[in-house]
Amino acid sequence: xxxxxxxxxxxxxxxxxxxxxxxxxxxxxxxxxxxxxxxxxxxxxxxxxxxxxxxxxxxxxxxxxxxxxxxxxxxxxxxxxxxxxxxxxxxxxxxxxxxxxxxxxxxxxxxxxxxxxxxxxxxxxxxxxxxxxxxxxxxxxxxxxxxxxxxxxxxxxxxxxxxxxxxxx
Amino acid sequence: xxxxxxxxxxxxxxxxxxxxxxxxxxxxxxxxxxxxxxxxxxxxxxxxxxxxxxxxxxxxxxxxxxxxxxxxxxxxxxxxxxxxxxxxxxxxxxxxxxxxxxxx
Numbered sequence: 001x002x003x004x005x006x007x008x009x010x011x012x013x014x015x016x017x018x019x020x021x022x023x024x025x026x027x028x029x030x031x032x033x034x035x036x037x038x039x040x041x042x043x044x045x046x047x048x049x050x051x052x053x054x055x056x057x058x059x060x061x062x063x064x065x066x067x068x069x070x071x072x073x074x075x076x077x078x079x080x081x082x083x084x085x086x087x088x089x090x091x092x093x094x095x096x097x098x099x100x101x102x103x104x105x106x107x108x109x110x111x112x113x114x115x116x117x118x119x120x121x122x123x124x125x126x127x128x129x130x131x132x133x134x135x136x137x138x139x140x141x142x143x144x145x146x147x148x149x150x151x152x153x154x155x156x157x158x159x160x161x162x163x164x165x166x167x168x169x
Numbered sequence: 170x171x172x173x174x175x176x177x178x179x180x181x182x183x184x185x186x187x188x189x190x191x192x193x194x195x196x197x198x199x200x201x202x203x204x205x206x207x208x209x210x211x212x213x214x215x216x217x218x219x220x221x222x223x224x225x226x227x228x229x230x231x232x233x234x235x236x237x238x239x240x241x242x243x244x245x246x247x248x249x250x251x252x253x254x255x256x257x258x259x260x261x262x263x264x265x266x267x268x269x270x271x272x273x
Contacts, residue, residue, distance in 0.1 A: 003192060003193050006193070010257065010259050011259055011262055012259075013259050014259045014260045014262065014263035015263050015266065016263070016267070016272065018272050019266075092270070093266075093270060095266075121269065121270060123266065123269065125262070127192075128192065128196070128221070128257070129192040129217065129218070129220065129221045130217070130220065131220040131221055131223070131224040132220045132224075133217060133220065135217075146269075147269060149262070149265075152224065163265070165258075165261045165262060165265055166257075166258060166261065167255075167257040167258065168257050168258055168259050168261055168262040169257045169259060
């Protein structure tokens with residue numbers, strides 16, 4: 001969604017073309033992200049000739065302030081939906097920055113890893129907005145990601161297993 | 170106006186920005202190098218939105234006030250006390266990631 005997309009595109013801005021093809025996954029209810037992504041990739045293709053990317057929409061796992069019990073149901077549904085997609089894409093690396101959408105994708109990637117089908121490296125970057133507390137996605141993925149990056153020193157203190165590189169967006 | 174796709178043009182022409190504490194709004198104004206006053210409304214906002222505004226204020230990048238103190242802030246403000254906001258460094262992330270995945 002919106003702010004998350006802007007942030008993740010900034011994170012991608014300095015990556016080399018070795019990070020290709022790029023598969024963008026976002027919520028089906030999101031109308032603005034597709035345009036931002038296409039614009040980013042368009043600019044990128046002006047520098048790198050063989051730029052490849054795809055777009056995928058999945059059901060949104062949770063609305064803002066949705067109740068806990070219904071969130072579990074919608075997230076389970078999103079995980080079931082993400083599994084065939086993750087199985088098809090078999091990513092080497094998953095990069096996410098916090099929208100609820102990323103949790104089912106990461107969980108399905110973890111399942112694929114446990115089943116010995118494909119082991120992806122999961123890198124989570126908490127949003128720049130998070131100075132003192134983690135988002136709900138962050139609280140979950142702190143334990144399940146391979147690398148958990150925070151952008152403010154307070155969070156590094158509270159979550160010692162995290163990586164602090166300063167502000168990166 | 171109701172909603173524009175981008176405020177970038179308006180931002181560039183401004184001498185002072187007064188904004189709510191939304192992260193996108195704050196960061197956009199700061200990145201354009203504009204002096205920024207963040208108006209917080211503790212009743213409307215959930216705590217997490219306040220985090221960034223408070224930190225930016227603590228670091229000296231923005232002035233903060235609430236709706237009732239806005240006029241007073243505008244009258245007594247000294248914008249020269251605001252520090253320039255350094256840009257983020259996605260290149261550091263790229264270096265980190267290259268190491269993690271094994272690209273050199």
